[in-house]
Amino acid sequence: MSRKILIIEDNLTNLALIRDILTFHGHEIAVASGGQEGVSLAREIMPELILMDIQMPGMDGITACGILKGDPATSRLKIIALTSFAMEGDQDKFLKNGFDGYLSKPINTRELPDQIKRWLEGGE
Numbered sequence: 001m002s003r004k005i006l007i008i009e010d011n012l013t014n015l016a017l018i019r020d021i022l023t024f025h026g027h028e029i030a031v032a033s034g035g036q037e038g039v040s041l042a043r044e045i046m047p048e049l050i051l052m053d054i055q056m057p058g059m060d061g062i063t064a065c066g067i068l069k070g071d072p073a074t075s076r077l078k079i080i081a082l083t084s085f086a087m088e089g090d091q092d093k094f095l096k097n098g099f100d101g102y103l104s105k106p107i108n109t110r111e112l113p114d115q116i117k118r119w120l121e122g123g124e
């Protein structure tokens with residue numbers, strides 16, 4: 001089943017990789033390369049899932065997530081943090097910041113489709 005997923009990531013190589021994998025698996029993908037653009041696009045298309053990079057120039061992912069979660073119109077959007085901080089305890093930090101889940105980079109390309117499926121189905 002096709003689902004609309006928004007990828008917000010300033011690293012264009014990562015962005016293309018994730019987009020290509022999820023497109024191959026039948027998802028409808030929208031992309032933004034920065035936090036501000038991502039927030040605007042999220043409001044416009046109301047995706048079922050957002051993959052949000054944390055470290056971005058301009059508006060970072062934590063700020064963008066806070067804006068979307070703080071607005072009643074977008075507060076129910078599911079937002080997954082994309083981060084290269086692969087440290088113990090980071091998951092709690094991101095969940096405290098309003099994210100619904102956490103995906104560490106580098107992306108595991110074999111596991112990504114199943115992880116996405118679980119989030120779309122409402123699991124962790």
Ligand SMILES: [Mg+2]
Pocket residue numbers: 009010011053054055056
């Ligand atoms: Mg980045």
